[in-house]
Amino acid sequence: MGIFFKSTKPLKIASLGFLALALIACGDKAEDTPKTDDSATSEVTTGEDSTEARTLTDALGNKVAVPAEPKRVIASYLEDPLVALGITPIAQWSLNEGASIQGYLQDNLKDIDLINYDLPFEEVQSFEPDLIIMDSPSMVEGGKYEQYNAIAPTYVIGAELNNDWREELKTVGGIFGMEDKAVEVISDYETKAEEAKAQIEEKVGKKSAAAVWLVGGSFFVVNKELSSGDVLYNDLGFEAPAVVEEISASGENNWNAVSLEKLVELDADYLFLVNSDGSESTTLSDALWKSIPAVKAGNVYEFGPDTSWLYTGAIANGQIIDDVLESVAK
Numbered sequence: 001m002g003i004f005f006k007s008t009k010p011l012k013i014a015s016l017g018f019l020a021l022a023l024i025a026c027g028d029k030a031e032d033t034p035k036t037d038d039s040a041t042s043e044v045t046t047g048e049d050s051t052e053a054r055t056l057t058d059a060l061g062n063k064v065a066v067p068a069e070p071k072r073v074i075a076s077y078l079e080d081p082l083v084a085l086g087i088t089p090i091a092q093w094s095l096n097e098g099a100s101i102q103g104y105l106q107d108n109l110k111d112i113d114l115i116n117y118d119l120p121f122e123e124v125q126s127f128e129p130d131l132i133i134m135d136s137p138s139m140v141e142g143g144k145y146e147q148y149n150a151i152a153p154t155y156v157i158g159a160e161l162n163n164d165w166r167e168e169l170k171t172v173g174g175i176f177g178m179e180d181k182a183v184e185v186i187s188d189y190e191t192k193a194e195e196a197k198a199q200i201e202e203k204v205g206k207k208s209a210a211a212v213w214l215v216g217g218s219f220f221v222v223n224k225e226l227s228s229g230d231v232l233y234n235d236l237g238f239e240a241p242a243v244v245e246e247i248s249a250s251g252e253n254n255w256n257a258v259s260l261e262k263l264v265e266l267d268a269d270y271l272f273l274v275n276s277d278g279s280e281s282t283t284l285s286d287a288l289w290k291s292i293p294a295v296k297a298g299n300v301y302e303f304g305p306d307t308s309w310l311y312t313g314a315i316a317n318g319q320i321i322d323d324v325l326e327s328v329a330k
Contacts, residue, residue, distance in 0.1 A: 056175065058156045060137055062145070065153050066175055067130050075133035076119055078157070080313030081165075081172040083108045084185045090127050091115035103306035104319055125151050133157060133175065165312045189314050193235040196321045196329075200236060203329040207269040208239040210294075211309060213255050215276040217283055219263055220255035221247050227254040228272070228309050231320045241268045255310070260288045268294050270328055276305045301327040 053065050072090040075082055079092055083105055094101045094114035101114060115123055119139070124132065132154040134140055140148060140156055148154040157171055166186050173182025200207075209232050211222040222229040224240045225248065232238045240248070243266045247256045260283070271294035275281065283289060294300055303309050303323060308316035 054177070056155065059159055060140075060145070060156045062149075062154070062156065064155045066155065067153070070131040070176070072127065072129045073131045073133065074115065074119070074124060074127060074129045074152075075135075075172070076115060076117060076139075077135045078133055078168075078172060079105055079109060080311065080315050081169045081182075084169060084314040085173055085176065085178050085181055087176060088112065090129060093117055102311065104308035104311060104316060119148070121147055121151070124148065131155070131175075133172070165314070165317070169314060185314050189318060192318060192321060193231075196325055197235065197237045199325065200238075200329045204269075206237070206239065207328075208241050208267070209270040209272065210241055210244050210266055210268040211272045211274065212258075212263065212266075213274040213276065213310065214281060214283060215274075217277065217281070219258050219260060219283075221258045221263075221266075223251060223254055223256060224248040227312050228317075228320050229254075230312065231317050232272075232324070235317070236321065236324060238270075241266055243267075254312075260286060264288055264291055266292055266294070269297075269299060270294060271300045272309065272324070272327070273300055273302045274305070274307070274309045275302050278304070 052068050054068070056064050056066050058064055073082070073087065074091050075089055076091075076093045079089060079102055082089055088108070089112065092101065092105075092109050092112045092114055095117045097116075098114045102109070113127070115127070129152040132148050132152050134148070134154060134156045136158045137156055140154070145154060145156070155175055157168060169186060170179065170182045173179050211228045211232060213220040213222070221244055222232075224230075224233050224244050229240075229244070229248070233240050243258070243262060247258060250256075271292070275284075277283070289295060301323070307323065308319040309323070
C-alpha cells in the first residue's frame with residue numbers, strides 16, 4: 001500500500017518519517033484464516049446467517065468475541081478487503097491530519113470519517129466501535145492490545161509487514177462469516193488477471209516492464225514480488241528487468257530507493273511512473289531521466305497519487321490491471 005491525498009494537489013513529503021511511512025505502508029499479507037474457539041459458549045460456527053457472537057482466535061492467540069453483525073468497524077489500512085466484501089467501516093485510515101488518504105477507494109469511502117493511522121486511543125473511542133481489526137501485531141505492541149480491547153473486541157491479523165493479500169482477504173472474510181464472498185472476489189480477480197494477461201500478450205507479445213515511484217525528488221522501484229510488482233510480473237506476466245531483479249533481491253520493502261544513474265540501466269519496454277511530485281517536478285526534465293530506454297522510446301505511462309499503484313488488494317490490483325490495459329493494449 002501507499003500514501004494518497006484527498007486533494008488534487010501534488011503529494012509533498014514533509015519529512016523522512018513521512019516518507020518512511022509511505023514506503024512501508026503497502027504490502028501483501030500472509031496469515032491464517034480466523035480460527036473458531038470450539039470451547040466458547042458464544043460460538044456460532046456457521047457463516048453469514050449467524051445471529052450470535054462468535055469467539056475467534058486471532059494471529060496472536062487472542063480469543064476475540066466478534067459480534068454477529070458488527071456495525072461500527074474500525075480496520076485501519078484494511079479498507080480494501082472491507083470494501084471488496086461490501087463492508088463499510090465507521091472510519092478510514094489517514095495520515096498527516098487527513099491530508100493523505102487512500103484516494104483510490106473514495107468512490108466507496110468519500111463520506112466516511114477519517115482516523116489517524118496510528119489509531120490514538122481517544123480517537124478510536126470517540127467512534128464507539130463494536131469491532132477493531134488490526135493490520136499487524138506491530139500495531140498493538142507495548143501493551144496497546146489490552147487498551148484497544150477495552151474499547152471494543154480487537155482482532156489482530158497477520159504476522160509480517162508484507163503478506164499475501166489473498167490470504168488477508170480470506171481472513172477478513174472469515175471474521176465476518178463471509179468466507180464464500182472472499183473466495184468469490186479472489187476468483188473474479190484471477191479471471192480478470194488471466195484475461196488481461198492474454199489480451200496483453202496478443203496485443204504486444206512478451207514484454208518487460210517496471211513501476212517507478214517519484215516522490216520528494218527521489219525515485220523508488222517496486223519490488224517484483226510485492227505491491228504493483230506482484231501484479232505486473234506474477235499476474236500479468238511481464239518480464240522483470242535486471243535492475244528490478246537486483247533491487248528486489250537486496251530490498252525487503254515494497255518500494256526501494258534507486259538512483260537516477262541506476263535507472264538509466266533500466267532496460268524495460270514499458271515504464272509505469274507513479275508521479276507524486278506532479279508538474280512541479282524538475283527531475284523528469286533531467287538529461288539522465290530522458291536517456292532511460294523506455295523514456296526515449298516514449299513508452300512511459302504516468303499515474304498520480306490518487307491512483308492505486310502504491311497499494312495492494314483485490315480492488316487496488318484490479319485498478320492497476322485496468323491502467324495497464326489502457327496503456328499498452330488499447
